[in-house]
Amino acid sequence: MFTDINPKLPMRNKGITRDFYLNKLDFQEFGNTDFDGYLMVQKDSIQIHFFEFKEINPKENYSQVYVRTDNIDKLYQTMLDNNLCIHPAGHLQIKPWGQKEFSMLDPDNNLLTFGQSI
Incomplete structure (x- = not known):
């Protein structure tokens, strides 16, 4: 029955949010x-x-969103190489629940946590 989920997060300024996700995190805008x-x-x-x-x-x-990845080490290194700010309490680490994860905040303080099963 369920096929997908698309979280909806708050933003104060569309231009700043667009710039962060497109130019810092390498997303593309969806739709035309x-x-x-x-x-x-x-x-x-x-x-x-x-x-x-x-x-x-x-x-x-x-607000928070958890994003699963299949190459957490590469993603983390790419973010460091691009001088993106990793959350002070969210550096790459193995969690007791069997995930390797890290976190960062977007311009509106939405917490983005990236994780991979180990």
């Missing part, structure tokens, strides 16, 4: 229509959607 206050990005087989929430206080934003 520019919707006011809404953004869809994709990379490989995942999509993340964003809705405009100009009033959100990033310090009070607890």
Whole structure:
């Protein structure tokens, strides 16, 4: 029955969010229509959607998304090579639940955690 999931995260500024995901994380914009206050990005087989929430206080934003990958070491190194800010408590590590993961924050403090089963 279920076939996919596309998380929807808040964004304060569509231009800043678009720039971060397209130019820093190498996503592409999904679709050919520019919707006011809404953004869809994709990379490989995942999509993340964003809705405009100009009033959100990033310090009070607890939105999170977990992205599974099949090459966590390469992804982590690419992010370091591109000088992307890894979350201070989210450097690459093996977790007790059998995942190797790391985390980062986007411009609106949405927590992105990347993980691979070990």
